[in-house]
Amino acid sequence: MDAPGSSLLVTSFRRTALYGRVLWASAPAHSSAALALAAGSAAVATGGILATGQLVGALHQAIAEGASPATETVWFWLLLTAAALVASPILTSATAALAQAISARYLRTFHDMAMDAGTAPHGVAHLEDPDFAGRLDAVISATREWDFTAGIELTWSIVRTRLTGLGSLLVLMTWRWWAPLVVTSSYVLLSRVFSWWVSRQHDDILDVSGDERRRAAYLRGLLTGAGPAKEVRLFGLAGWLLERYSTTWRHAMSLVWRNRHRGLGMVMMAAAGMLAANGLVLALLALDASAGVVSLAAIVTLVQAILALEAFGPLGDEQMALGRSTAATWELVRLRTQLGLRELPDPFDETPPQASSPGPGIPSTAADIELRDVTFTYPAQEMPTFTRLSLTVPAGQALAVVGENGAGKSTLIKLLCGLYAPDSGTVRIGGGDPAADDSVRRRIGVIFQDFVRYKSSLRWNVGLISSAPQVDDSAMAKALEDAGGSELLERLENGWDTILSPEFTGGTDLSGGQWQRVALARALAAVASGAGIIVLDEPTAALDVRAEAALFDRFLEVTDGMTTLLVSHRLSSVRHADRIIVIGEDTIGRGRIVEDGTHGQLMAANGAYARMFSLQARRFAAAGAGWPDEGEQMAADAGQVSTQ
Incomplete structure (x- = not known):
């Protein structure tokens, strides 16, 4: 959030300039045309002020002189006034039509920038950071609010209004050059202070209340969504959820409501200065009129011009809506720079995204895996998940990874896929770094435990x-x-x-x-497109024990010769792997390989793996699982351990 004071005008200018850059990059031709129309409309409005003043003066002269050449002058200024009145709505309508097209292009650019912020970073750490994810979600949600789009469309109305004010300023300078500068300065100061105050409110919505608003949106989804409707009604949760939603939403918005009072004093002081400046100039014009220094035509023209200087001040809903657009754009660029991305994508084109797999002709050859002294800690945690972990998997080997919940099995897969970079040490797939090279990462076909069900x-x-x-x-x-x-x-x-x-x-x-x-099937299909490593990260929890074991055995058969990693908490399903490692904690730290060998070797060692295997065998036997082949084998293996 930007601080008030000396940086007020600088920050406001930077926000406006950044918004203008995105606007121009989104639709340069349309923006040029809209700017020309806005300038033409402002010129017509200024001409209307002059024509109206001259018309009143000519009418006064014609009435005073009766039928005279002054009557022709009246008709001349009347026609000019009428022309201005007709041309103004035509130009305004044309500008509005262009604004619609510009708005659509701006939204496309904005969404491209947001999607770039979500997908351009090689890993997923930024999306799993609650603060960053909340801010990005708030920015994207802002585009669904009416005032975001309205702000883009009203940009040209604001430009036209400001340019009309500039024309009035030039008209007034023919009377007394300094007087309109005083009024204009007071309006500009009020507008800048008001813009800063509005921007703070939008910043609070996007930044301060982001997490709370997301919680409120989640609770609202539980109340109105079809998916949770059965349980909400069955367990009588509607009242409780409604109360939680109301409390969460009020807490989120109370931050905004409370902060709205901050800075209002500056707005009130600027408004008082504007009123004083207008009063001074109007009093001066009254003195000149009473002294006969200015004519009736000049009085009418100058009064209209003084009133038109309001164009330099706050513009109400128009400026509020534009403030929403500029605040969202500013926050999005902050997120992009935080990720090390360019402020604006370069170039703005429609280059198709890179394919998600190696191109045709890439052979499906097995790749080796090497982790050397890898230490990794999640951003929100203090204790490392892995401490100097080293692992080598030869190409073509079937490796099973087991361990207690929270040992780091899924984190290991994320490191292998390059979704995270280690704090120290190296991760290599076929000699390449998956955290830095997309072509290396695309050699991995993986199905996560929480795989996506695409609609x-x-x-x-x-x-x-x-x-x-x-x-x-x-x-x-x-x-x-x-x-x-x-x-x-x-x-x-x-x-x-x-x-x-x-x-x-x-x-x-x-x-x-x-x-x-x-x-x-996705993972198996990846083999045909050049994947060198196939990973299954506990994706079979919905299958019964026997079906999972049969499927894993079939998987090992059809991927024979490929490098495969199997992660499962059911040890009977992975015992046929070429090699099994157990991840746990030792004297060096967490996330270490505490056991390594085949199923038979680990059972014979009577260590952590054997104990876990025996516990599962007894549990399944007690439950009467009804899968005799697997049960008998597990019981036999467990019996061998118990006799050692």
Whole structure:
């Protein structure tokens, strides 16, 4: 938030200048035309002031002299006045039409800048930072408010008004050069102070109350959304949620309401100065009129011009709306510079985004993995998740990663994908750095535990990772079959083109297990587009134990020769991996490899892995899981441990 005082005018100018740069970059041709129309409209308005004054003077002279040549003068100024009155709304309408087109282009540029802030950084740390995420969400939400778009469209009305004021200033300077400067200065000061005060209010909305407004929006969604409606009614949550929403929203807005009183004293002082300046100049004109120094035509013209100097002052709703637009633009640029991005994208073009996978011709060769002395700490935490972690995975090896909840299994996957950069140490995929090189990161096909269920076609949900031409329907069908979802394709009425969302006409939803098979098919389809590493980060929680174990075994079979990472809390599902590592804590710190070996070796070692495996075996046996093959094997393995 910007401070008042000496920086007031500088900050206001910088905001306006930045807004103007984005406006010009969004629609240079349209903006040039709108500026020309606004200037023409201001000239017409100034001409109307002059013509009206001369018309009144000519009428007075014609009445005093009777039928005379003065009558012709009256008709001349009457026609000019009428022309000004007709031309003004025509020019205003044309400017408004251009403003609509400029607004659409500005919104596109603004959204491009916002999306760039969300996606341009190589990792996701900024999106998981609550402060940054809240500010970015507030900026994007601002575009859905009516005053944001209105501010863009009213820009040219404000320009026309200001230019009309400039014309009036020039008219008044023919009377006494200093008088209009005094009035104009008072209006400019009031306008700048008012703009600063308005900007502070919008800053509070975007910055101070961002988190609270997001909480309120979430609670409102629970009250009005279709998804949570069943539980809200079943558990009688409506009253409680409504009270929480009301309290949260009032708390968020109370910050804004309270801050509105700050700075009002400066606005009142500036308003008092403006009234004094106007009173002084009008009194001076009255003295000149009483002394006969100025004519009736001049009096009418000068009074209109003095009143028109209001154009340099606050413009009410127009300026409030423009303040919303400039504040949102200013905050968005602050977010971009915080990320190290350019203030404005360069160039403003429609270059298509980079493909999400290696291009055609990239062979599906396995890649090796190497982590060397990696230390990583989440921004909001003090204790590191990993402490000098080192791991080497040869190309083509199937590695399983296990450990207690919170040990860092999913964080390891994020580091391998380049979504985070380590605090120290190195992460390499096939010799390249995934945190710095997109081509390296795109060699990884990964399905996270919280994978996204895209509200699009089955074809898109399976093939989105794989954009290479060779990934056709047959390749995706093979991937879906290997993921155990062949019957899904047969059941869907429109096959690959079925929309996987009941929110759309002809769409349908899937069960949790079906969705997980679709997600697994994505990872398998990535192989055809050049992925060198396939990662499954606990994406099978909705499957029963036996189905998960069978699916993992099938996955290891179809990815034979590829480098694969399996993360699962069900140890029976990953025991057939070539190698298993256990992440835990040792004397050096957290996030360390405390055990490393095959399933048999780790069971024989009778360590952390063996204890976890035995506990799960007893739990499943006690529950009567009904999967004899897996149960007998786990019981046998657990029995071997107990006899050692």
